[in-house]
Every structure is written in C-alpha cells, then in structure tokens.
Amino acid sequence: MSRAVPLLDALADVGADRVRGGYSRHGFDRADHTLREWFTGEAEARGLDVDVDRNGNLWAWWGTPGPGAVVTGSHLDSVPGGGAFDGPLGVVSALAAVDVLRARGFVPAKPVALVVFAEEEGGRFGVPCLGSRLLVGTLDAEHARALRDPDGVTLAEAVRATGLDPATLGRDDESLARVGCFVELHVEQGRGLVDLGAPVGVAESILAHGRWRLTLHGEGNHAGATALADRADPMLPAASLVLAARRAAASVPGARATVGRLVPTPGGTNVIPSTVDAWLDARASDGPGTRRVVEDVVAAAREAAEAEGCTLSVREESYGGTVAFDAGLREVVSGALGGVPALPTGAGHDAGVLAARVPTAMLFVRNPTGVSHAPAEHAEADDCEAGVTALARVLAHLAGPSC
Ligand code: GLV
Numbered sequence: 001m002s003r004a005v006p007l008l009d010a011l012a013d014v015g016a017d018r019v020r021g022g023y024s025r026h027g028f029d030r031a032d033h034t035l036r037e038w039f040t041g042e043a044e045a046r047g048l049d050v051d052v053d054r055n056g057n058l059w060a061w062w063g064t065p066g067p068g069a070v071v072t073g074s075h076l077d078s079v080p081g082g083g084a085f086d087g088p089l090g091v092v093s094a095l096a097a098v099d100v101l102r103a104r105g106f107v108p109a110k111p112v113a114l115v116v117f118a119e120e121e122g123g124r125f126g127v128p129c130l131g132s133r134l135l136v137g138t139l140d141a142e143h144a145r146a147l148r149d150p151d152g153v154t155l156a157e158a159v160r161a162t163g164l165d166p167a168t169l170g171r172d173d174e175s176l177a178r179v180g181c182f183v184e185l186h187v188e189q190g191r192g193l194v195d196l197g198a199p200v201g202v203a204e205s206i207l208a209h210g211r212w213r214l215t216l217h218g219e220g221n222h223a224g225a226t227a228l229a230d231r232a233d234p235m236l237p238a239a240s241l242v243l244a245a246r247r248a249a250a251s252v253p254g255a256r257a258t259v260g261r262l263v264p265t266p267g268g269t270n271v272i273p274s275t276v277d278a279w280l281d282a283r284a285s286d287g288p289g290t291r292r293v294v295e296d297v298v299a300a301a302r303e304a305a306e307a308e309g310c311t312l313s314v315r316e317e318s319y320g321g322t323v324a325f326d327a328g329l330r331e332v333v334s335g336a337l338g339g340v341p342a343l344p345t346g347a348g349h350d351a352g353v354l355a356a357r358v359p360t361a362m363l364f365v366r367n368p369t370g371v372s373h374a375p376a377e378h379a380e381a382d383d384c385e386a387g388v389t390a391l392a393r394v395l396a397h398l399a400g401p402s403c
Pocket residue numbers: 121128346347348349
C-alpha cells in the first residue's frame with residue numbers, strides 16, 4: 001500500500017461527476033474550495049504554514065519562506081470528467097514525501113514548499129495553467145480578469161467570491177523569487193514507462209501547444225421549415241473543421257490536433273444553430289509545426305464556411321512553446337534516484353510554465369494503460385509508493401546540506 005493512496009482516497013467523493021463519470025473539479029468552484037480546504041488542513045496538521053499568493057496558488061512551508069526554496073506540488077483541479085490522478089497524485093505525494101522525510105528525522109537545510117497551482121487544466125476559464133501563468137507573468141492580468149466561464153462568470157468575480165482581491169492578480173516576482181527549484185510529480189499521460197518497464201521516470205520535454213476558439217457564424221432557423229438551399233448552417237463547416245484537424249495533424253510529424261469541445265448556439269435538436277464554437281487543441285514538437293497545423297485547420301474551416309454562406313472568426317486562447325526541462329537539474333534528480341529513464345510528454349504542466357523562470361524538473365509515475373483525462377486514468381499503488389519514495393529522495397538531496 002502506498003502512503004499516497006489513503007490521501008487520494010480521502011478525495012474520492014469531491015467533485016465526482018455523476019453525468020460524465022470521473023471528476024469535474026474546476027478553478028474556484030465548490031469542489032476546488034473543498035480540495036483547497038483539505039490541502040490546508042493536511043499541511044497544517046504537519047505543522048506547515050500555508051499562504052495564498054496573489055493568484056490563488058497555495059503554498060505550504062516547511063521552514064521559513066524565503067529564497068532558494070525547494071518546491072514540489074501540482075494541481076487539484078481536473079478536466080471535465082477527468083481521472084483521480086492527474087494533479088492530485090503530485091499533491092498527495094508531496095504530503096507523503098514530507099511524512100517520509102520527517103519519519104527519518106530529516107531536517108531541511110533550505111526551505112521546502114508544497115504548492116497547489118490554481119486552475120491548471122483551464123477547465124473553467126479556458127486558459128490552462130492559469131495560476132502559474134499569472135505568477136510568472138505570461139498571462140496578462142487584465143485579460144485574465146475578464147475571462148468568462150461557460151455560465152458567464154468572470155475570473156475576477158470567481159476569485160472575489162473566494163475572498164481573493166482580483167486587483168492583485170498578475171505577475172508575482174516576490175513569490176517566484178522564493179523558488180530555488182521546482183519538482184512536480186505527475187502520473188504519466190502515455191505509456192512510455194510501461195514500455196520501458198520502469199515505475200518512475202523524469203521528464204525531458206513538453207510539446208509546443210495551444211488552444212484556439214473557432215467560431216462559425218450562420219443563420220439560426222427552423223429545422224423543418226427551412227429548405228436545404230436556404231440554409232447557412234454553421235454545423236457543416238464545423239464538421240469540416242473537425243476532419244481538417246485530423247488531416248492537418250497527420251501532415252506534421254508528431255503533431256496532434258483535437259476538437260474536444262463543440263458548442264452550437266442555441267443548441268436545440270430542431271434548431272439550425274446560429275453559431276458553432278469549436279475549440280482546437282493543437283500540439284507539435286515545435287512552434288512552427290503547431291502553427292502550421294492551426295493555419296491548415298483555419299484555412300479549411302474558412303473555405304467550408306464560405307461554401308455554406310457562413311463566416312469564421314478565430315481567437316487564440318493560449319499558447320506555449322516547446323519546453324526543454326533544465327538538463328542540469330534533470331541529471332541531479334535522476335542521479336539522486338540511481339538513474340531513471342528520461343522521456344518526453346505531450347501533456348502540458350505548471351512545471352512547463354515555471355521552467356521559463358526557474359530550474360524545473362518532473363517525475364512521472366507509470367500509468368498502466370496510458371489513459372489520462374478520462375475516468376480510467378490509473379496508477380498502481382506500488383508505483384505510487386515508488387513515486388513517493390523517489391520524491392522524498394529527490395527532496396532530501398535538493399534540500400539537504402550538500403546540495
Ligand atoms: C493538460 O494536462 C494538458 O496537457 O492540456
């Protein structure tokens with residue numbers, strides 16, 4: 001049994017989604033509030049001091065907050081209908097690693113902090129890694145405050161409801177200056193470690209990736225009374241766009257493109273939609289490859305829109321270039337573990353955002369099926385324990401007297 005498992009089990013009912021299955025836990029919603037309270041309680045029970053930064057990220061301190069801190073953690077929010085491990089595994093492993101080190105009598109020579117980043121998945125406000133992007137300043141605060149969730153609630157309103165002043169959102173050099181290095185443990189999203197026969201590995205790189213909102217504008221009308229020749233139905237170019245996404249990604253080696261969300265307005269079975277919003281998630285090994293996929297999809301969508309008498313508007317909602325994790329820190333982390341495999345990932349992480357400003361590394365825990373962002377996401381208890389042991393070893397090394 002892993003020390004991480006009972007901690008994860010304590011969260012089993014929080015944000016369980018009875019309609020989609022799995023979990024729907026989104027930034028600053030009720031489930032998120034419960035999770036943040038839970039984390040604060042667990043941290044305080046360990047004698048850690050918890051503070052909330054200007055962007056709603058939670059920090060629990062072992063030692064006096066200050067420069068050179070060794071930071072670990074992840075996020076507690078999920079995609080809609082997500083799994084139990086993406087994010088929470090890194091948070092519970094951080095708590096469990098503190099327990100391991102304490103039981104050994106380890107006293108850190110540097111401050112150690114456990115962090116929970118806000119709205120990593122962008123499941124509510126659309127921008128992934130919201131808390132970490134605001135922290136490092138790659139997301140403009142003014143723009144962020146105006147982001148709206150599907151119910152029309154702005155981020156400013158949502159954070160205010162949790163007691164945080166939205167005016168404080170934005171680049172936070174003071175909080176970032178405390179971070180000496182960041183190590184995020186995460187369930188692997190893919191089968192790399194399965195194929196390598198290893199329970200734990202370190203991350204090498206993250207694909208360039210972004211999100212684009214493509215809105216097709218047509219004419220809302222009656223499904224029975226409108227002759228086919230008289231229609232401007234935006235669902236037709238939306239269908240072309242979805243097929244173009246697969247074609248465009250297949251034309252760039254290693255690229256991926258996904259339309260995971262398609263929203264017709266008003267959304268009635270007997271109604272020709274007036275608009276259809278399609279969100280395109282595109283990723284490739286580099287920025288130009290990613291941009292090429294998006295340009296191809298946009299061109300195909302525009303052509304299909306014109307053929308149906310519709311128009312298209314496009315908005316980039318987020319973008320991040322390829323991340324190559326700090327090679328020096330990766331060597332140190334891998335060395336502390338006696339040598340573990342290094343592997344790339346197609347998934348985005350707060351660690352990828354922080355990597356632009358501080359030395360950052362990631363530990364991956366084997367996922368037996370590779371499935372993620374779905375209720376079937378899993379990690380075996382023994383592998384979770386291997387992750388806790390590895391994280392404790394890495395923290396002991398990085399926060400120890402000789403590092
Ligand atoms: C987050 O997990 C992402 O890769 O979108």
